[in-house]
Amino acid sequence: MLMSKKILICDDDEGISEMMKVMLEQEGYLVEVLSSGKAIQKKVKQFAPSLIFIDLWMPGIDGKESVKLLKKDPQIASIPIIVISALHENELSQIIKKIEVEGFLPKPFDMIDLLETVKKYAKE
Amino acid sequence: MAYFISAKFGLKLDPVSGFASLVWLPTGISLAAMLILGFEFWPAILVGAFLANLTAGASIFTAIGIALGNTLEAFVGAYLLKKLIDFRNTLERLKDVLGLIIFAAFVSTLISATIGVFALLLSHTINIKSFAPTWYAWWIGDMISDLVVAPLILVWTSKRYFRINFTPQRTLEVAGLVFSIVITILMIYGDFFGMSNRPSPRAYLIFPSLIWAALRFGSVGAVTTTFIVSAISLLITSLGYGPFIGGSLNQNLLSVQVYLGVMSISTLILAALGSERRELEQRKDEFISIASHELKTPITTIKGYTQILSKGLNIKHHKKELFYISKMDDQLSRLTKLVNDLLDVSKIQSGTLQLQKERVDIKELIKGVVTDLQLVSKHKIIFDSPNKELFAWVDKYLINEVLVNLISNAIKYSPKSDKVIVRASQSDNHIVVNVEDFGIGISKKDQEKIFMKFFRAENNIRQSFSGLGLGLYIASEIIRQHKGRIWINSIKGKGTTMSFKIPISNKGDAYE
Numbered sequence: 001m002l003m004s005k006k007i008l009i010c011d012d013d014e015g016i017s018e019m020m021k022v023m024l025e026q027e028g029y030l031v032e033v034l035s036s037g038k039a040i041q042k043k044v045k046q047f048a049p050s051l052i053f054i055d056l057w058m059p060g061i062d063g064k065e066s067v068k069l070l071k072k073d074p075q076i077a078s079i080p081i082i083v084i085s086a087l088h089e090n091e092l093s094q095i096i097k098k099i100e101v102e103g104f105l106p107k108p109f110d111m112i113d114l115l116e117t118v119k120k121y122a123k124e
Numbered sequence: 125m126a127y128f129i130s131a132k133f134g135l136k137l138d139p140v141s142g143f144a145s146l147v148w149l150p151t152g153i154s155l156a157a158m159l160i161l162g163f164e165f166w167p168a169i170l171v172g173a174f175l176a177n178l179t180a181g182a183s184i185f186t187a188i189g190i191a192l193g194n195t196l197e198a199f200v201g202a203y204l205l206k207k208l209i210d211f212r213n214t215l216e217r218l219k220d221v222l223g224l225i226i227f228a229a230f231v232s233t234l235i236s237a238t239i240g241v242f243a244l245l246l247s248h249t250i251n252i253k254s255f256a257p258t259w260y261a262w263w264i265g266d267m268i269s270d271l272v273v274a275p276l277i278l279v280w281t282s283k284r285y286f287r288i289n290f291t292p293q294r295t296l297e298v299a300g301l302v303f304s305i306v307i308t309i310l311m312i313y314g315d316f317f318g319m320s321n322r323p324s325p326r327a328y329l330i331f332p333s334l335i336w337a338a339l340r341f342g343s344v345g346a347v348t349t350t351f352i353v354s355a356i357s358l359l360i361t362s363l364g365y366g367p368f369i370g371g372s373l374n375q376n377l378l379s380v381q382v383y384l385g386v387m388s389i390s391t392l393i394l395a396a397l398g399s400e401r402r403e404l405e406q407r408k409d410e411f412i413s414i415a416s417h418e419l420k421t422p423i424t425t426i427k428g429y430t431q432i433l434s435k436g437l438n439i440k441h442h443k444k445e446l447f448y449i450s451k452m453d454d455q456l457s458r459l460t461k462l463v464n465d466l467l468d469v470s471k472i473q474s475g476t477l478q479l480q481k482e483r484v485d486i487k488e489l490i491k492g493v494v495t496d497l498q499l500v501s502k503h504k505i506i507f508d509s510p511n512k513e514l515f516a517w518v519d520k521y522l523i524n525e526v527l528v529n530l531i532s533n534a535i536k537y538s539p540k541s542d543k544v545i546v547r548a549s550q551s552d553n554h555i556v557v558n559v560e561d562f563g564i565g566i567s568k569k570d571q572e573k574i575f576m577k578f579f580r581a582e583n584n585i586r587q588s589f590s591g592l593g594l595g596l597y598i599a600s601e602i603i604r605q606h607k608g609r610i611w612i613n614s615i616k617g618k619g620t621t622m623s624f625k626i627p628i629s630n631k632g633d634a635y636e
Contacts, residue, residue: 019424
C-alpha cells in the first residue's frame with residue numbers, strides 16, 4: 001500500500017511545507033516536516049523516508065549543505081532528494097548538476113507537479 | 125620611507141624658495157596612509173618630512189616646523205573625512221569625492237602651507253616679499269597631490285577594485301581607452317615628440333578620454349588615467365614643452381597644476397556619479413529579484429490550498445464554489461506570470477540572464493508546450509511541422525518560455541477565432557517558428573513598439589486584456605541572446621503572425 005511510502009519535507013517556510021503535507025497525506029503518504037537542515041541527518045535515519053524534499057535557500061544549514069551531508073552518509077545516500085526553489089528552471093538545472101540530487105521542483109508548483117514528482121522519484 | 129623619497133623628488137623640481145615644491149607627492153601619500161593605516165601612522169610622516177627637509181638644507185628648527193605642518197595637514201584632512209562624512213576609500217560615492225576635494229585638498233593643505241611658509245620666514249630662508257608666491261605654490265602643490273596621488277593610492281588599495289571582471293570586450297575597451305589617451309597626449313604635447321604644434325586650447329582634448337574612463341571604469345579608471353596624464357603633463361612641462369609653456373618653470377608648472385586640478389576634480393566627480401547610478405540600478409534589480417523570490421513561496425502555498433479545497437468538493441453540489449475557486453486559480457496564475465516576468469526583466473537588465481545551452485529537439489519542445497496549453501485553451505492549437513527532428517543548441521527552459529508566451533498571446537488576442545497555427549521548419553542553418561492567429565491584429569504604428577518593455581497595443585478592448593506588457597520584450601531578449609531574430613506580421617482585424625529564428629549550431633558563440 002501507499003501508506004508505507006514516507007516523505008520528508010525540509011523547508012524553513014512552514015506555510016509551504018504544511019501545504020505539501022496536506023496534499024501528500026490526502027494521497028496516502030506519510031509525511032514529516034523539518035524547518036531547518038540542522039538535524040536533517042538524524043531525522044532521515046530515524047524516519048527512513050522514500051523521498052526527501054529540500055528547500056535550496058534556508059537560514060543556517062542551507063539546502064546545498066544538507067544535500068552534501070545526506071549524500072556523504074552511505075547509510076542514507078541512496079534516498080532520492082528533490083530540491084525545491086524559487087529560482088528559474090534554467091538556473092536550477094545548473095545548480096543541481098553540481099550537487100547530487102535526483103531532481104528539482106521549481107516554485108510555484110501545483111498539485112499535479114508535486115504528485116508526479118513523488119510518483120516518479122519515491123523509492124520503493 | 126616613501127615620504128622621504130617622494131619628497132626628495134619633489135624638491136628636485138625647481139622648488140619655490142627652496143622648499144615649496146609645485147610637485148609634492150608626499151601630501152597625497154601621507155593623507156592616503158593616514159586613511160588606510162589609521163591616525164597612529166602620524167610619527168612616520170613626521171620623521172619622513174623632518175628628514176626630507178633637513179637633508180634639503182633646512183635648519184633643525186625649520187625642518188621641525190615644516191614637518192609639523194605636513195603631519196598636521198594629513199591628520200586634519202583624514203580626521204575631517206572620517207568624522208564628518210564617514211569617508212570610504214573607494215571614492216565611489218559623490219560625498220567621498222566632494223569631501224576629499226573640500227576637506228583634504230582645499231582645507232587641510234592650508235595648514236601645511238601656512239605653517240611651512242611661516243617656518244621659512246622665521247628662519248629667514250625667505251623674506252616677506254616672497255611669502256605670498258611661496259605660500260601659493262606650496263598650497264597648490266599639496267592640493268594637487270591630494271587630488272591626484274591620494275585617490276590613486278586609496279582606490280588601488282581598496283579591495284573592491286579586484287572585483288573588476290576582465291571579459292574580452294572589457295579588455296578591448298581598456299585597449300581603446302589607452303589608445304585614445306596616447307593619441308590625445310601626442311596631440312597636446314606634439315612639440316615634445318617632435319611634431320609641429322600650433323598654440324590652441326588643445327590641453328582640453330584630454331577630457332573625452334577621461335570622461336570615458338570615469339563613466340565606464342568608475343573610480344579605478346578615473347584615478348588611474350588622471351594620475352598617468354598628470355605625471356606625463358608635469359614631466360613634459362618641466363622639460364619645457366607643451367601648451368603650458370610661456371613663463372618661468374614655476375609659472376608653467378603652476379598653470380599645468382591648475383589644469384590638473386580641474387581635470388582631477390571633474391573626473392572624480394563623474395566617476396562617483398556613475399558608480400552611484402550603477403549601485404542604484406543594482407540595488408533596484410536586487411530588490412525586484414528578492415521580492416519576486418519571496419512572492420513565489422506564498423503563491424505556491426495559496427495555489428496549493430485552492431487545489432486541495434477544490435479536490436474535496438463535488439461538482440454536483442458545489443458548482444458555485446468550484447467556479448469561484450477556478451477564478452482564484454486564474455488570478456494566481458496571472459500573479460505567477462507577473463512575478464516570473466519581473467524576475468526575467470530584472471535579470472535581462474542586470475545582464476545576469478545566462479543561457480544554459482544544450483542540444484534540443486525544438487519540435488518536441490513545441491509539442492510539449494502545445495499539449496500543455498491545449499489543456500487550458502478553447503482554441504484548437506494546430507502544430508504543423510516537417511517529418512524530421514529539428515535540433516538546435518538552445519536553453520530549453522528559456523525557449524520554452526518564448527513559445528508559451530507567443531502561443532498564449534495568440535490565443536489571448538484572438539477571442540473570436542477558434543484556432544491558432546504553430547509552424548516550425550528548418551531553413552539554412554536556422555530553425556524558424558511561426559505562431560499565427562486570426563485575431564484582432566496590431567496596427568502598423570504599434571508593430572514597431574511591440575517588443576518594447578511595458579508596451580501594450582492600443583485598442584478598444586484594451587481593458588479585457590490583462591498583463592504588464594513584458595512578455596514580448598522578454599521573448600525578444602531571449603531570442604536576441606540566442607543570436608536569433610524575432611519579428612511580426614500583422615494586419616489589423618485579420619490576425620497576427622509572430623515569428624522567430626534561431627541558429628542551429630553552437631559555433632562562434634562566445635558563451636560556449
